[in-house]
Amino acid sequence: MSAIIEVKSVSKRFGGFHAVNDCTLSVEKGSVTGLIGPNGAGKSTLFNMVAGTLEPTSGTILFDGEDVTGLPSHALYKRRLLRTFQIAHEFSNMTVLENLMMVPDNQTGEGLIGAWFMPVRVGREEEAIRRKAEEVLDFLKITHVKTELAGNLSGGQKKLLELGRTMMTDAKVVLLDEIAAGVNRTLLNDLASNIERLNRELGYTFFVIEHDMDLIARLCDPVIVMAAGSVMTQGHIADIQNDPRVIEAYFGG
Numbered sequence: 683m684s685a686i687i688e689v690k691s692v693s694k695r696f697g698g699f700h701a702v703n704d705c706t707l708s709v710e711k712g713s714v715t716g717l718i719g720p721n722g723a724g725k726s727t728l729f730n731m732v733a734g735t736l737e738p739t740s741g742t743i744l745f746d747g748e749d750v751t752g753l754p755s756h757a758l759y760k761r762r763l764l765r766t767f768q769i770a771h772e773f774s775n776m777t778v779l780e781n782l783m784m785v786p787d788n789q790t791g792e793g794l795i796g797a798w799f800m801p802v803r804v805g806r807e808e809e810a811i812r813r814k815a816e817e818v819l820d821f822l823k824i825t826h827v828k829t830e831l832a833g834n835l836s837g838g839q840k841k842l843l844e845l846g847r848t849m850m851t852d853a854k855v856v857l858l859d860e861i862a863a864g865v866n867r868t869l870l871n872d873l874a875s876n877i878e879r880l881n882r883e884l885g886y887t888f889f890v891i892e893h894d895m896d897l898i899a900r901l902c903d904p905v906i907v908m909a910a911g912s913v914m915t916q917g918h919i920a921d922i923q924n925d926p927r928v929i930e931a932y933f934g935g
């Protein structure tokens with residue numbers, strides 16, 4: 683395996699505060715890599731830098747061997763690195779199918795507002811997009827909610843739709859920031875099996891921030907632990923969970 687994401691000595695300061703401090707880590711192509719750590723560890727800040735929504739104060743980020751440090755999210759999106767976005771309220775009055783059909787080509791770091799202004803294409807291209815959307819629904823086994831308004835979906839179904847939107851672009855790498863929050867067990871199981879299938883059958887690489895340790899244990903290998911802005915350790919979840927430094931970081935004074 684080779685690294686698809688390499689973060690080298692990356693720091694992010696907000697004023698005088700080091701949210702991320704000399705962080706070095708990599709994500710192997712084809713892996714589902716977990717990122718855990720106590721609240722405030724700097725996980726989301728790191729994700730924002732990898733996804734191009736925040737510029738590092740210092741350090742280098744490589745994507746697929748290429749220096750992408752400081753590139754905006756739409757440039758990374760074109761290279762097919764993306765993160766999921768919550769369904770913006772503008773989209774809750776559109777059906778699930780329409781939400782998928784709005785995705786191609788124009789996702790921005792601020793959500794899908796860019797796409798909102800793009801008229802749905804007509805003719806043959808629209809037909810191809812519709813077919814693709816139907817394949818995505820079929821893959822995720824959510825064809826039964828195709829004509830539901832996105833706003834009426836349950837929390838877990840919305841997460842599946844978010845995942846579906848990444849599929850519309852044939853993502854290579856998907857960043858997931860706490861997708862389990864507020865999702866019931868049944869749908870969490872659906873979400874997890876879809877992530878596994880996207881990884882195994884379609885070759886997606888996932889980089890996953892998650893608090894739900896069951897989900898981490900099921901999906902992620904390796905798991906990287908961040909604390910106070912830096913990488914503390916990484917390895918298999920079974921070893922991580924027994925590492926006294928990790929236990930101290932989570933539960934210590």
Ligand code: ADP
Nearest residue numbers: 696700701719720721722723724725726727728
């Ligand atoms: P995590 O996702 O691990 O919980 P974050 O990356 O969200 O942690 O935050 C890391 C630290 O950086 C926190 O102390 C947080 O308050 C701070 N922080 C995050 N974003 C900003 C910002 N835009 N301005 C100032 N401080 C921030």
Ligand code: MG
Nearest residue numbers: 725726727891
């Ligand atoms: Mg966070």
